[in-house]
Amino acid sequence: MSLLAEALREQVCRANLDLVARGLVMGTFGNVSGVDRDAGLFVIKASGVPYGELTAGHMVPISLETGLPLDTRFRPSSDTPTHHEIYRAFSCGGVAHSHSEFATAFAQARTPVACMGTTHADYFRGSVPVTRPMTRDEVESDYERNTGLVIVEAFETLGLSPEDVPAALVANHGPFTWGRDASDAVERAAVLEYLARMECLRRLVAPDAPAPADYLVNKHFNRKHGHDAYYGQKPGPGRS
Amino acid sequence: MSLLAEALREQVCRANLDLVARGLVMGTFGNVSGVDRDAGLFVIKASGVPYGELTAGHMVPISLETGLPLDTRFRPSSDTPTHHEIYRAFSCGGVAHSHSEFATAFAQARTPVACMGTTHADYFRGSVPVTRPMTRDEVESDYERNTGLVIVEAFETLGLSPEDVPAALVANHGPFTWGRDASDAVERAAVLEYLARMECLRRLVAPDAPAPADYLVNKHFNRKHGHDAYYGQKPGPGRS
Amino acid sequence: MSLLAEALREQVCRANLDLVARGLVMGTFGNVSGVDRDAGLFVIKASGVPYGELTAGHMVPISLETGLPLDTRFRPSSDTPTHHEIYRAFSCGGVAHSHSEFATAFAQARTPVACMGTTHADYFRGSVPVTRPMTRDEVESDYERNTGLVIVEAFETLGLSPEDVPAALVANHGPFTWGRDASDAVERAAVLEYLARMECLRRLVAPDAPAPADYLVNKHFNRKHGHDAYYGQKPGPGRS
Amino acid sequence: MSLLAEALREQVCRANLDLVARGLVMGTFGNVSGVDRDAGLFVIKASGVPYGELTAGHMVPISLETGLPLDTRFRPSSDTPTHHEIYRAFSCGGVAHSHSEFATAFAQARTPVACMGTTHADYFRGSVPVTRPMTRDEVESDYERNTGLVIVEAFETLGLSPEDVPAALVANHGPFTWGRDASDAVERAAVLEYLARMECLRRLVAPDAPAPADYLVNKHFNRKHGHDAYYGQKPGPGRS
Numbered sequence: 001m002s003l004l005a006e007a008l009r010e011q012v013c014r015a016n017l018d019l020v021a022r023g024l025v026m027g028t029f030g031n032v033s034g035v036d037r038d039a040g041l042f043v044i045k046a047s048g049v050p051y052g053e054l055t056a057g058h059m060v061p062i063s064l065e066t067g068l069p070l071d072t073r074f075r076p077s078s079d080t081p082t083h084h085e086i087y088r089a090f091s092c093g094g095v096a097h098s099h100s101e102f103a104t105a106f107a108q109a110r111t112p113v114a115c116m117g118t119t120h121a122d123y124f125r126g127s128v129p130v131t132r133p134m135t136r137d138e139v140e141s142d143y144e145r146n147t148g149l150v151i152v153e154a155f156e157t158l159g160l161s162p163e164d165v166p167a168a169l170v171a172n173h174g175p176f177t178w179g180r181d182a183s184d185a186v187e188r189a190a191v192l193e194y195l196a197r198m199e200c201l202r203r204l205v206a207p208d209a210p211a212p213a214d215y216l217v218n219k220h221f222n223r224k225h226g227h228d229a230y231y232g233q234k235p236g237p238g239r240s
Numbered sequence: 241m242s243l244l245a246e247a248l249r250e251q252v253c254r255a256n257l258d259l260v261a262r263g264l265v266m267g268t269f270g271n272v273s274g275v276d277r278d279a280g281l282f283v284i285k286a287s288g289v290p291y292g293e294l295t296a297g298h299m300v301p302i303s304l305e306t307g308l309p310l311d312t313r314f315r316p317s318s319d320t321p322t323h324h325e326i327y328r329a330f331s332c333g334g335v336a337h338s339h340s341e342f343a344t345a346f347a348q349a350r351t352p353v354a355c356m357g358t359t360h361a362d363y364f365r366g367s368v369p370v371t372r373p374m375t376r377d378e379v380e381s382d383y384e385r386n387t388g389l390v391i392v393e394a395f396e397t398l399g400l401s402p403e404d405v406p407a408a409l410v411a412n413h414g415p416f417t418w419g420r421d422a423s424d425a426v427e428r429a430a431v432l433e434y435l436a437r438m439e440c441l442r443r444l445v446a447p448d449a450p451a452p453a454d455y456l457v458n459k460h461f462n463r464k465h466g467h468d469a470y471y472g473q474k475p476g477p478g479r480s
Numbered sequence: 481m482s483l484l485a486e487a488l489r490e491q492v493c494r495a496n497l498d499l500v501a502r503g504l505v506m507g508t509f510g511n512v513s514g515v516d517r518d519a520g521l522f523v524i525k526a527s528g529v530p531y532g533e534l535t536a537g538h539m540v541p542i543s544l545e546t547g548l549p550l551d552t553r554f555r556p557s558s559d560t561p562t563h564h565e566i567y568r569a570f571s572c573g574g575v576a577h578s579h580s581e582f583a584t585a586f587a588q589a590r591t592p593v594a595c596m597g598t599t600h601a602d603y604f605r606g607s608v609p610v611t612r613p614m615t616r617d618e619v620e621s622d623y624e625r626n627t628g629l630v631i632v633e634a635f636e637t638l639g640l641s642p643e644d645v646p647a648a649l650v651a652n653h654g655p656f657t658w659g660r661d662a663s664d665a666v667e668r669a670a671v672l673e674y675l676a677r678m679e680c681l682r683r684l685v686a687p688d689a690p691a692p693a694d695y696l697v698n699k700h701f702n703r704k705h706g707h708d709a710y711y712g713q714k715p716g717p718g719r720s
Numbered sequence: 721m722s723l724l725a726e727a728l729r730e731q732v733c734r735a736n737l738d739l740v741a742r743g744l745v746m747g748t749f750g751n752v753s754g755v756d757r758d759a760g761l762f763v764i765k766a767s768g769v770p771y772g773e774l775t776a777g778h779m780v781p782i783s784l785e786t787g788l789p790l791d792t793r794f795r796p797s798s799d800t801p802t803h804h805e806i807y808r809a810f811s812c813g814g815v816a817h818s819h820s821e822f823a824t825a826f827a828q829a830r831t832p833v834a835c836m837g838t839t840h841a842d843y844f845r846g847s848v849p850v851t852r853p854m855t856r857d858e859v860e861s862d863y864e865r866n867t868g869l870v871i872v873e874a875f876e877t878l879g880l881s882p883e884d885v886p887a888a889l890v891a892n893h894g895p896f897t898w899g900r901d902a903s904d905a906v907e908r909a910a911v912l913e914y915l916a917r918m919e920c921l922r923r924l925v926a927p928d929a930p931a932p933a934d935y936l937v938n939k940h941f942n943r944k945h946g947h948d949a950y951y952g953q954k955p956g957p958g959r960s
Binding site for chain 3: 269
């Protein structure tokens, strides 16, 4: 592999371990990938390797064009085709999948994580959507690829931008998030879990509470994202 | 004791300590056992020994035929006859009993842990059932043996396979899980607790949410179990 | 002080620190005491001392007869008269008071922690009661002594034995527990918190779930308490 | 800077780190400030600096008169004008802002944290209020200053004393607390989060539970605050 791809493996391995350190993973579940579009590949965690043993060498390179492994030492995560479809449709640099508790509960409830406040709006401009249930055909053949396709379909159907809302809940399954790189995707997975916790509590306290006005949501999203961002020490285009 | 039985004691002791490390135990509650069917015995934690002092020597060997201790240094867990009945009826290698918070709350609510998503289906093909309440006679004489018998009865009544659903909630008591060996039984106890947490949350978010289709549940269960498993690095028969 | 009283101070100090270690305390809240009936005194934590600085020397001896401090180096916990009334009415050896999260929430909801399963019945034979609200007079003069008196009144009114149910929730305030000694009282405070967590969840899952039969509750309580106890390595009278 | 201002920077830095240590912060969110009214300035955390790198040098001094930075090495927290308005209207010494989970959920539910017991009354004499939603104009120009103004307006409208209730929830945003100094403001942020947890649970257990009588609330507030306080080792005026 090239030096670049080696660096990517290191970065993606760290992001996978970070997913565990943030408490978003049960057992060997969960997987994170990162892409090098110039090199035409992404790398992803090997399937079912205990996190305690995970090294950069367990990151499997996958062709962006074919979706097939470029190295056969380890079998890649069974969710690899889902990541592949997300990279093909969305211009992101990293993808994370977890079974984190509250976000998964919303996916099992087939209920979007509504945007009810500024903590949410700092990261996602609007509700995090749920995909439609998959058909028998979609499940029984090429299941993991079809999982990616229903995510992409949800964004098209709802007219949502994957940059405004870099996350989706797959119905009766769990959350996927994406970002600038693998590490950014994991941070968003952690934030989504936090938002799902608060939204679950909000529903308990006041099920019919009014949503915040659009101008408040836009104000907060734009404080941190895009040309007029003014949060942090080095504001400007490209931050998020 | 034979060398084999000594190894089993070590393994079962580690599994008991793992039950604590995973946060499934309050005080000295909970017990794990493992069986050696060729040797005709299983070993189980001694009753009421603080986990901080637990060693392999506190694992008491019990005759599979009679259910009686083969060694009288320590009194075995008071739940020993429950484990004995599970070994007699189900072809498992280990049994775990905890009072973990959410699974016990479902047992106290006499409510099954419904299968609402793929995290559940990766481990259990369908809802985790609750036993019927026990009668006065069952409680007042040979209570712990009858506890095992109502678990077995629940699987017969519901036509459930103990391999498809390796767990039960005893009404107003708590969860029992089983598996290939003691360690596998403990892992399933931890997963059941995680699933009960998510199912409690799902019920709060959307009490009437539709269950996932059978074909999705089967897809996930079969991805990890049986002849066509393709999760992990060494798929094939006998994995779970 | 006598050697006996010094040992009691050490024991009560450890029990106070254990209350913190078990996560039952917020800030400097909470207090534990232990009695030496032969010496005619009990010792209790000094008021408002940060737990990080607490030593046996901060345990203040109080006369069982008068309720007044026998040593004026430190002001005793403001809740001292509550402990005093409990020692006068109940034959216990230690008392603990915390503001632990779930037990306090039940006290604020003026709702007993119902006995819904065997985990509860292993420690408390029936629901943990809530006191009646206190009158203006009771609050405005000798408030802390009256707090103890409404606890005692609740047990008399309900015909409850303080040995069967060694805990009470003071309405809109929080839990008090008692036991053989200070350490036992703290263990029961921890168990009560765990039971309150499970009962809160049970209510969410199935608000109308039937209570367990009395014969099941008695079976479990008697397995661990009294002459026929058979849990643990050294069963017999006096265990609990 | 003067020696006094340096000491203030150290103190405010420690309070910001304490906000993290107490689990009230997600990511780089949250900010704490402290005022030196004689010197005519307050100091506040720089914007978006990771907490792991935070030093006293990242505390930015702000003029109490103009609200502008007195030092341009670091951009101050984007919430600085909110703190400024709180210092102008209320006679406090420190202000803390977090996105802690339960308090933020109440803000997103636009529901006050009701005073349902003595734990609450020990810190806040009555419910912690929610501000009205902000108008489009208030959000689109000088948003952070207007956030401070709606807090002050809420206290005027409700006739509340900021000393009796040193906290507010900004609608669809999150909690602000204040106190004698930065450290006291952080302690109150932690207590508010604890109270919000218990109030959320209380609502689940008994949504229609009666509130405690005013005389009980006043009794507890006055036990710890003001001239007749008798909690702790050194009671008297000025304690809280």
